[in-house]
Amino acid sequence: MKELTIMTPFRRVVFATFAAPLALGLAACGDTATDEGVVEGEPVAEVPAPEGQQWADVTTVTDLQGHMIGNPDAPIKLVEYGSLTCGTCANFTQTGFEELRSEYINTGRVSFELRPLVLNPLDLVMVNLARCSSDEAVVPLSEQVWMNFQEVMGQAQQAGQAFEQAIGLPEEQRYVAAAEATGLLDFFAARGLSRDQARTCLQDVEKVKAIAERSAQQGEEFNVTGTPTFFVNGNKLADVYSWEALEPVLQRAGAR
Template identity: 70%
Template sequence: MTISRRMKIAALLAPLALAISACDSAGSEGEDAIAGEPVAAVPAPEGQEWAEVTTVTEQQGHQIGNPDAAIKLVEYASLTCPTCASFSQAGFETLRDEYVNSGRVSFELRPLVLNGYDLVLSRLARCSTDEAVVPLSEQVWTNFAEVMGNAQQNGAAMEQAMSLPEDQRFVGVAEATGLFEFFAARGLSRDQARSCLADVDSVKGLADRSSQQGEEFGVTGTPTFFVNGQKVEGVVNWEGVEPILQRAGAR
């Protein structure tokens, strides 16, 4: 699924059929990113691992790892994207443990919001601390079948929630799909989650940033990866990303 050049809030709150669509980037795999000499490992601060270090970037992405890492991997992703879930399930642990924790590579997650359900999920993942954003997003992808299955099974209730006033709409979607319970089991209280989703300006701000960055950086689908600022065309899985990191010097 692709996004338009200017995504509107109304489009994000379209019927459920949109909310559960697929979302692959187009193109063939194997595109080279950059090449570089081998990069030396960098020790993490005492008592920490690099994956525990979170930085909020200028683009409001959440970066884990050495903020001065020689190799910077950025992923634009949707929490309702099955290909993003597959990337996470296949490669995130290796990316975190072998690459990010080496201090050679940082990983930044930026949301590309594709639909209304995605918007609610993305805001909930950002309702807690900055350090929780990447882990909570990974939890959504790890449990992708459950999260998306709840949306499919409760389609009528979601449709009703979409028609509520703005300050109730996003809360209604979370209620209808069991998201409050899902995130509560992972440390985000129900009251905190409700407060986040009732803050319409913050939800709209997330959608607006996603739209603006999609246009600015030419991101038309998910997942889309950048290595050291260079867009990697057509690579959507860990099997394609890992060799690029290695060629860039993570070896």
């Protein structure tokens, strides 16, 4: 079930993240506005992946700086605006992403694009770490956060005071200190991102700010008011927060 905590307005989040210390916000999910409806389509044929590959291994960086896996020309395009601190997003990944990957993305019928929605400073740290390695690693690393959500958020919760102190440090120090305090340097190091590489990314303040600003701009432009928010072929879905609700939409669009 979708969490009903209303999300902090985007611009306020971005401003507060850089201007002053913030308490660790762990309830990151919010309401989603109504959709425009998904046009029903005829069944779509499978499209073979390039020789020696699966479609889920093919990554494309989109014009909006999202990371898309799957057939770039798939007739059914699924977009998720997700927050790495959102329990409902984690539930979607834990209960449905493997089936989405194997039964829909790997058939070449559906592509999946992940766009980050930054809801709080911890989100911002994790999004930057997920994007610190290679483009191909962004979706898998985000998936790892959601698959280990209780562990990640439990460590962050325990580090509440240390995290607040870290966010109060000068910009070039705060994100590294926040990642250290919450155990995120170790978490990502165990998944192939060295601590030195992570520190370098988090010290790039302009890059960090750019990700936060882009998230805010897209949230306003597309009226994304909570996470997860799904789009299918450009149409925003209403009351769809789980794989159980999303799969029939993909099938009606032709993924059958």
